[in-house]
Amino acid sequence: MGWPGSSSGATRRAPSGRPHPSIDLRNALVRRTEPARSTIWNTARRRPIAALSYERGCTTIVATEEPTPDFTIALPDERELDQNEEFCDLLIDGRSQRVRFHDYARIFEIPGLYEGLFVETLKCASPDVVAGLLAESVRAAGEDPADLRVLDFGAGNGMVAEALARTGARTFYGLDLLPEARMAALRDRPGLYVDYLADDVTTLDADDAAVLRDARLNCLVCVAALGFDDVPPAAFAAAFNYVGSPGWCAFNLRDRFVDQPGAFSQLLDRMVREGVIEETAHTRYQHRLSVAGQPLFYDAVVARKLRDIPLDWVR
Template identity: 40%
Template sequence: MGFYEYKIEFPSLEFRVDQGEEWVIVHSEDSAKKIFLHDYARFYEIPGLYEEVIYKRLKCISPQMICSLLKKELQKNEEGPQNLRALDFGAGNGIVGEYLKQKIGCDVLVGLDIIPEAFDAAQRDRPGIYDDYYVMDLSQPTKSEEKKLGMWNFNVLLTIGALGFNDIPTRAFINALNMIEDDAWVAFNIKDKFLSKNDDSGFNEMLYSMVGDSFRVLKIDRYCHRLSTSGEPLYYYAIVGKTVKKPK
């Protein structure tokens, strides 16, 4: 059954909830299910629901935004967008992978997500987009998982809409950065407040400790990632950079 057989109800505009607590009610002929926006497994169960709610109704532009920033940075580079071997970390049902392939192109594209429902949805909604797709928890990767990922020699890491809010934690993101090549492209977004000085999510600290040492920021832009369910803009930073080549 597709989403077009459902009616989607949003909370009324004055009903403001925190971003991590947002929900919609999905009505079908004989049921009404309240689904939290961060309950990805339930979202992905219904084909098209994620695209309809996040991308169409709440106007999320992050895949376009970050892929186009990455493309601009790649074009400044002598080699241009060539020989790209990309890891889409927090890949969900493949929207970002599809953008990357269409707008930039890459030789290798691998998806990775923590829940099997994301893998199933990517296979169902965008078959053939990924060369491979792993269900893994990179907070504590096993040696064999590290080896599997290492074999791809990734030189692009993309993480879109997946950092913070009990999604990808700092440890898993740092582990992913350590598994890609030196001098690799990294493009991600993160809610603005997670980079503010007073925030205790750890992302601000992580970015400051990375910068200069293992990561060079090439471009950082604040933009509206999407609307909240009560219609307010949610601002994020889009960041594109490169891992720093370690001295031999």
């Protein structure tokens, strides 16, 4: 295959089979209102929170109205920040605080902040892109997304599982290192997960490990969690191995981690080369905007799982 680097010659496609459209940068940023700052998003309203309930053969999504705190997001004037250095200043309840984008625990504590920052302000498209690519591959194989039993690894507040639910999937188990992520998912998307574990997948206790073993998982999804030390290769392998074979996996990775040798690109290359996975779909697309308004590109990959990752590969 040539693990999906730019030199492989493969054509990357979006879920529709057409090249994934880039977001129009001319319309992506909201009006700047302060000369010395970049105040670009404010919430002072009640936000619909999706509550999902499940019955045999159908998914019902009910929008409820819950209050969220009033806050204003101000992006920095620094234009050369790397992705893992990005931050914003948050004005909430009359007090200003600086929040790093990778301080997910703090972001998840504030209802609506994750969506306000990454989706509405920075136009994050990854949940829908990865979910759509997975659903397309599953249907192309003659299978039904409703039969997926998904381990949402690095699940956060449930945005990826919610995107998968829109494609027809309906059984989700969440797993995240952060208790704040679990709290946010249960708060913002009640009923979405059969179970949600807040734990280190490499050191699960017997009860949590039994939950995943008994779940009969056949799909792993990991979105916007790989490559920035949030998920080490050993943790990815441990989560991957809870999924049965044959099964499905779908994940994304920053383009530079695909094109340049690194821990994950080397692991994924070996997984393909030695028959652990077989790629079925791959697209390079615009994940979101940077704080400077520039596009950040990721690769989304869907593959069939054929066997477990030998754990001595990641020791």
